[in-house]
Amino acid sequence: MGDQGNQSIESSTAHRYTAELAGELETRWQRVWDERQSFRQPNPGEDGFDASRPKYFCMDMFPYPSGAGLHVGHPEGYTATDIISRYKRMNGFNVLHPMGWDAFGLPAEQYAIQTGVHPEITTKKAIDNFRRQLQRFGFSYDWSREFGTIDQDYYKWTQWIFLKIYHSWFDPEANGGVGCARAIDELIEEFKGGKRPVKLNPAAAEYAGAGDLPGGTDAGTWDALDRETKKAIVDSYRLAYLSQQTVNWCPMLGTALANEEVIDGRSERGGHPVLRKPLRQWMFRITAYADRLLTGLADVDWPKSTKTQQAEWIGRSVGAEIDFPILEGGVPMGEALRVFTTRPDTIFGATYMVVAPEHPLVEYALDMPTPETDESKLREYVQTTRNRSDVERMENKEKTGVFTGLYVANPVTNDPIPVWTADYVLMGYGTGAIMAVPGQDQRDWDFAKAFDLPIVRTVTPPDDFDGEAYTGDGVAMNSRFLDGLEIEPAKRKIIQWLGEHHVGARKVNYKLRDWLFSRQRYWGEPFPIVFDERGDHHAVSEQTLPVTLPPLTDYEPEVSDDPQPLLAKAIDWVNTTAGDAGVEGMDPGAPVKRETNTMPGWAGSCWYYLRYCDPKNPDRLVGEDAEAYWMGDNGVDLYIGGNEHAVLHLLYARFWHMVMHDLGIVRTREPFGKLFHQGMITSFAYQRSDKSLVPIDQVENRGTDEKPEFIETATGEAVQSITAKMSKSLKNVINPDDVIAEYGADTFRLYEMYMGPLEATKPWNTRDIVGLFRLMQRIWRLCVDEATGKLHFAESADEAVEKQLHRMIAKVGSDIEKLGFNTAIAAVFEFVNLAKSLTRDQMDRFVRTIAPFVPHAAEEIYSKLGNTQSITHADWPSFDEAMLVDDEVEIPVQVMGKLRSKIFVAPDADNKTMEAAALADERIRELIEGKTVRKIVVVPGRLVNIVAN
């Protein structure tokens, strides 16, 4: 001891677990795993595939590889899936754990506009950087399955699926009334053979509310029809169709956006204003699947909130469609105004009608004005509302509207009802027309008050009701044959009446609209579609795929009110021939123009899970055996990603999957059996009293850690510490590379998993990381002699340590299954707190237990133990149930429900023994002295409560 100089002190810690040591061993093992292809998972039929093992398909939502690189939010979910994947491998599963890149999209293109560098170059660079960063975490991805949505042999199949959808229609009668997708050729055969009445698809959204009401008009015999009519009819059935319609046009982004991409009248990306503008666009008839998308939610293990969000987005509501005959000079002129209502029982209170400004009846009123029509006022109103952006609509909810001069007859009373137009009625929902019942609807009430229209109550409000419109329960009044009925029976009775008089019927309506699928940007999948000289669309043949994206010289979108898609600039590419484009059934020399729209970013993410199953397959989007094996009965076994995709991506992917299911391409009904959302990682920031935020480098703490006083340096004002999203402007962004450099990847992984429940939003607290680094040091020291770097062992197994080891193995295993990683790590802490040294055998089990969390350190110790195989495929340690039970347990004793003492009994002690022990306790005897014991509650192995007073 005495001669221990500085030198020997240094050498006594030469093999301490430091950031340098962590960095060295982590990168070393990452190289080894890469060389040995430790995480490669063969497919059925390939060498090394073990068919006796069960499968586990564990998947992350793949990232958009932005130029900024990984942020700390990415590795949160990725660490979770990595732990699960490693745990499952150790439990004998074949694990499919892939990673890829969602690489088409706006940011790379915006960057290309600024710099002129092709998006493909910047995107590939960003991918390389992402891959490097992810590999530094030691994630056990099977990198041999990696692909990006921009790869030609991937988007070839994205285009292929588009064609499948394009060549399909939805038969609502098929599949026992559930409805399913069928080939469009079968539809044409049925038309030809007279098996199906030839008419426009009654469910086609692009015809709803148009002048000629669909549904009714029979077009006659197929062969007698001209080419245009045939085409219009077939297109009205296609699941992918072109539609001239009002879209959300974002001039700054130079593209149309889906409803879901518009938030409060601004673009989700960038927050630019969005206008409504008519454009010809590709649409998916997702509304045909509304019911199946809704009912399918019952079959998947998803967070309740996500199911609710999807259900509300689909927005099923049951009501009735009712025809109100249009009057001309007070008599019906033969046509009717059709409305949808959820409250047909209130029809006697319909004092006016409202149609959307885009409704054809408004056009009709302008063409055929009545003496009461104020033409100029009406025309002006339609113009203003059309140009009114969504932002303005949001800001001003005052009711506006104009009387059209038209009247319809109430089909129940024959009374004339004035028809108004107002922008509070939306063309996109129902029929774009309503019967207004101000007595029972607050919006109608507000409108009626604003324009002095009559109000009739048809449901009796309670005596103490002093509100305006009454929407609650009650019996019908002022409603002739409905009077006295509660709402539900009244609805049934009126629907029956309407049916009998052929003026209405029960109808289910959905909020869900068809999916706007084209964008006017460059960096996306081209459509496999060309147009002939007449403007008719033709599919490119499957053999010609992929239709590759042509290079452009500039990517600048034109800021224009009459925008052309960027691809229109690729003139040589656009103008081709049917033969070169690969269109079958056309004269090969016929000139055609390619579709210049591109697909939206969602396209590639709609089916990537399938490609992971068989990423290199040149003949099929996924081989049948691979799909059958990996997708199994319930699809992806665990899918982890942010809840910002609760509706968009997850709904679209389900829709594609359902179509592919119907067409026999995939087996499962749903793509993602179990879904989980990791929470957001926030950061600390400071807030002034006016709620504005202050960057963290402009604030200092002039108090203590325990009683902090945060002061804005520049002003001396007190500011409050809050949690906020990480953002460059607040300077509170944490860079994962820095954290790994300071502590190593294992510590980083532990910290993110220990912060709190995976699903919770949690603040990043730099101060807390050191606790997990200390855990790594203690784990290391428990196994490795810091002076020599060699393992050191206990000579014999300590009984308490052995017991705790069994407990830890049991707890960590069950917590991983529950995704309870924070409590699993707490169990590791408890073990390390107790264990001072381990036998060789204990150490072996210990490192196998922590391997899913800290794979590098575990692998290092495991190899020092003499194992030549990677810990990746080691067995998960077993535990003995008997070791989880104590010889003696501490039992709280309560008197009147308050804890008063503790006794020690055998864990399986019976009630009598426990009761006796409790009553024998000195403290308890004192407390119940002189009182009457009314009752003694004994919970075996748990507690004793004595009721005495």
Add this chain to the structure above:
RNA sequence: GCCGGAGUGGCGGAAUCGGUAGACGCGGCGGAUUCAAAAUCCGCUGGGGUAACACCCUUGGGGGUUCGAGUCCCCCCUCCGGUACCA
């Protein structure tokens, strides 16, 4: 407004079924080691109260059910997420 979720020490959080509230970590305090510091290790740490016990209070607030409530029921408050004239 409507629909989800949450509110527990100075902080992050734990608490399978209604059964010892605060596991575990951070921070703090005390100690060991050191010439000293960092690092590391050990102990204490919800609040009040006491010399120490005892005891009292405590899971956003108020009521209730129960032998017993962080957990179940009713009402209210706050925060986060989603959605928004959807007839």
